[in-house]
Amino acid sequence: MAIRGLTAFAKLSSSQSFSQTNGPVDFSNRWRSCYGKSREPTAVLNHPIWLPWAVKLKPLKQRLAELRYSFVHTPAAIKFVWRGNHWGIVGLGLLTLAGALLPAAQAWVGKLIVDGVVAAIQHGRDHALAQSVYYYLVVELGLILFSTGVAQGRRLIQQLIQLKLANQIRGEIIDKALTLDLAFFEHPDYYDKLQNARREGGYKPVELINDTFQIVQNAITLVSFALLLLRFSPWLVAILIVTSIPAFIAETRFSGQGFRLLTRRAPESRQINYLSRLLTEDSSAKEIKLYNLGATLLRRYLTLFEKFFREDRALACRRALAGFSLGLLATLGFYASYAWIVWHTVQSHISLGDMTLYLALFRQGQTTFQSILYAVSSIYENNLFMSNFFEYLAMKPQLAIAAAPKVLPTTLLGGIEFRDVGFRYPDHEDWALRGVNLIIRPGEKIALVGHNGAGKTTLIKLLSRLYDPSEGAILIDGIDLREVDPLALRQKIGVIFQDFVRYHVPVKENIGFGQIDALADRERIIESARKSGADAIIDGLPDSYDTMLGRWFRGGHELSLGQWQKIALARAFMRDAEILVLDEPTASVDAQSEYEIFRRFQELTAGKMAILISHRFSTVRMADRIAVIEGGAIGEIGSHAELIARQGTYARLFSMQAEGYR
Numbered sequence: 001m002a003i004r005g006l007t008a009f010a011k012l013s014s015s016q017s018f019s020q021t022n023g024p025v026d027f028s029n030r031w032r033s034c035y036g037k038s039r040e041p042t043a044v045l046n047h048p049i050w051l052p053w054a055v056k057l058k059p060l061k062q063r064l065a066e067l068r069y070s071f072v073h074t075p076a077a078i079k080f081v082w083r084g085n086h087w088g089i090v091g092l093g094l095l096t097l098a099g100a101l102l103p104a105a106q107a108w109v110g111k112l113i114v115d116g117v118v119a120a121i122q123h124g125r126d127h128a129l130a131q132s133v134y135y136y137l138v139v140e141l142g143l144i145l146f147s148t149g150v151a152q153g154r155r156l157i158q159q160l161i162q163l164k165l166a167n168q169i170r171g172e173i174i175d176k177a178l179t180l181d182l183a184f185f186e187h188p189d190y191y192d193k194l195q196n197a198r199r200e201g202g203y204k205p206v207e208l209i210n211d212t213f214q215i216v217q218n219a220i221t222l223v224s225f226a227l228l229l230l231r232f233s234p235w236l237v238a239i240l241i242v243t244s245i246p247a248f249i250a251e252t253r254f255s256g257q258g259f260r261l262l263t264r265r266a267p268e269s270r271q272i273n274y275l276s277r278l279l280t281e282d283s284s285a286k287e288i289k290l291y292n293l294g295a296t297l298l299r300r301y302l303t304l305f306e307k308f309f310r311e312d313r314a315l316a317c318r319r320a321l322a323g324f325s326l327g328l329l330a331t332l333g334f335y336a337s338y339a340w341i342v343w344h345t346v347q348s349h350i351s352l353g354d355m356t357l358y359l360a361l362f363r364q365g366q367t368t369f370q371s372i373l374y375a376v377s378s379i380y381e382n383n384l385f386m387s388n389f390f391e392y393l394a395m396k397p398q399l400a401i402a403a404a405p406k407v408l409p410t411t412l413l414g415g416i417e418f419r420d421v422g423f424r425y426p427d428h429e430d431w432a433l434r435g436v437n438l439i440i441r442p443g444e445k446i447a448l449v450g451h452n453g454a455g456k457t458t459l460i461k462l463l464s465r466l467y468d469p470s471e472g473a474i475l476i477d478g479i480d481l482r483e484v485d486p487l488a489l490r491q492k493i494g495v496i497f498q499d500f501v502r503y504h505v506p507v508k509e510n511i512g513f514g515q516i517d518a519l520a521d522r523e524r525i526i527e528s529a530r531k532s533g534a535d536a537i538i539d540g541l542p543d544s545y546d547t548m549l550g551r552w553f554r555g556g557h558e559l560s561l562g563q564w565q566k567i568a569l570a571r572a573f574m575r576d577a578e579i580l581v582l583d584e585p586t587a588s589v590d591a592q593s594e595y596e597i598f599r600r601f602q603e604l605t606a607g608k609m610a611i612l613i614s615h616r617f618s619t620v621r622m623a624d625r626i627a628v629i630e631g632g633a634i635g636e637i638g639s640h641a642e643l644i645a646r647q648g649t650y651a652r653l654f655s656m657q658a659e660g661y662r
Contacts, residue, residue, distance in 0.1 A: 076390060077205045081206065081209050085164055088157050092161075092213055095150050097217075099151070100218075101220065102147045102150070103224075103364055104224035105143055107357055107361050107364065108357065115352065118352050161209070162206045165205060165206055169205070180397055181466070181467070182467060183467060187427070192270070193392045195266045195269055196389075197391075197393075211375040211378045211382070215375045222365060225368065261312075265311075268304055272308075279297055279298060402483045402484070405485040406479050406484055407484075408484060412477050412492070412579075413442060413477060414477035414478050415476075416475070416609065417439050417478075418462075421437075421472035422469060422470050422472055423462060432632055433632045435633050436459065438627060445612065445623040446609075446610070446624065447612045447614065447619075447620035447625070447627070448611065448629055449614070449617070449629070451630075456583075457583055460611065462474060463493070463579075463581070465481050465482075465486050468481075492577055494574075494580050495572060496581070496583060498584035500565065500568035503549070504551075504553060504556060506549070507545045507547050511567060512574060513571055514575045515575045525570075526545070528570040528573040528574040531569075531573040532569035532572075534569070534570045537563050542557065580609070580611070582610070582613065583613045626643055628650050635649055
């Protein structure tokens with residue numbers, strides 16, 4: 001009676017354990033959630049995911065080749081994690097080894113407990129045998145407590161590695177962005193790569209490490225299980241392996257599908273992020289409310305969201321149904337082995353403790369082997385995702401850096417020469433500039449005028465070596481810019497672009513960023529603000545130069561666009577550069593401020609070469625010479641008086657603008 005009771009208890013325990021992970025599935029609910037109420041069961045059974053069992057088998061050689069290719073990033077990921085978390089990796093390895101043999105030890109002690117109880121009952125409640133059972137219970141308790149400690153230790157180390165690695169990876173992504181040329185930032189492919197790198201980089205390397213250690217631990221555990229199962233029959237080991245492989249194949253296939261799905265929709269993911277920012281940030285809030293754009297943009301956002309949801313739902317449903325279907329094979333294997341072990345127990349070939357041991361070993365062994373296969377599948381999937389991260393890190397700047405850069409003179413004596421310069425933006429057929437020849441002498445002030453898109457700002461990008469010319473050359477004091485270190489070149493140039501940045505930092509830093517190594521030089525910051533006319537604005541702020549600008553952070557103070565432009569102009573004056581470039585420097589300031597700035601134009605640019613881009617002819621007429629850019633080339637060049645006398649494009653544009661003031 002006691003034996004039958006213990007047999008029933010063992011059966012009930014194993015059944016409950018199994019139902020927790022592989023319980024019955026309500027197919028009607030799955031049909032409704034995946035296909036809608038209108039789909040009939042027969043339609044579902046004819047769906048491709050059931051034919052054959054959601055797995056398109058490939059030739060073994062091809063599948064192994066794919067797996068080998070997908071694991072190429074694992075060593076790089078481990079090295080990457082090791083670089084900043086080596087003690088964590090060591091601790092994880094030690095805990096992995098410590099926990100590897102615990103399951104087999106617990107199963108063996110469980111067998112001893114059951115056999116001890118049976119022996120005690122059969123011998124009339126023998127106290128010595130009963131005491132041995134209690135001893136085994138204490139040992140089992142110790143093993144369980146130790147196993148719990150190992151699990152908690154692993155979880156703690158994984159969390160610490162995750163926290164540190166997330167910041168490390170963000171830093172790597174930003175550091176790589178700092179090394180790339182402007183061309184990358186003006187091409188959508190770069191943002192697709194950045195999107196994928198950011199999405200996967202924060203946790204995929206940790207998952208790779210965890211999965212690798214999990215495979216090692218489970219492999220050791222599985223070997224210990226196999227050695228114990230061989231005492232009963234080698235066929236149990238064979239059944240355990242064969243019934244677990246199909247689910248692994250399906251999981252690998254769906255992992256690849258999930259990777260391709262997320263990678264393919266990177267442009268749409270960026271679009272949904274853009275719409276989210278557009279609907280929630282201050283830079284666009286006024287116009288969206290004014291033009292009542294909120295509902296329209298929200299519908300676009302929700303449309304993309306619904307598209308993503310449908311794609312994810314379809315993949316999740318196929319994955320779940322395939323997992324359940326192939327899980328049936330493992331279930332049948334388990335219960336066939338269960339019946340075989342029970343039959344041997346009934347025939348008294350093995351003890352009740354042996355039966356409990358083998359059932360536990362087989363069930364846990366099946367779970368452990370599946371865990372190994374799923375970890376391999378996860379490594380396969382994570383390697384696919386990590387390929388995006390490492391592909392981003394592998395991007396190289398396109399601008400060539402001279403092996404032995406030439407040094408520019410401390411004081412420029414020869415000036416700047418554009419020699420037959422032509423330029424096309426990457427992936428564009430049209431020339432932005434073609435055949436540009438221009439000489440700017442030391443101390444000379446040159447103004448560039450022309451229609452929007454004529455190539456004025458492009459000329460400045462080439463001078464700053466944000467791009468290299470497609471043809472021709474740009475020389476400073478006779479030295480080709482391509483032979484100069486870009487950082488040394490940019491120290492010679494102070495630029496304010498028309499799309500200047502509004503930094504949400506204190507005023508002193510907003511200005512000081514113009515010369516980062518002089519960020520603590522308050523007198524220089526104050527002098528730069530005086531030159532730009534920003535000093536009057538700053539004096540009216542609550543904390544003067546310590547006032548936080550913008551509204552993104554607590555205590556921030558927002559400025560008007562014209563006031564922001566004066567701050568940006570002060571940033572340009574902060575750099576004591578020999579070449580000063582002002583791209584629409586007064587486009588947003590009022591007429592009086594513009595007059596005051598340019599009244600001191602000669603003073604501010606004394607001894608410097610200055611390039612001024614402006615649509616206001618009252619401004620450009622102060623330059624020594626004016627170059628009219630037409631169709632990517634210099635159409636006219638001369639002083640204001642010379643160009644007016646020529647009665648060409650400049651004279652016509654000047655007359656049109658002057659007419660508007662009459």
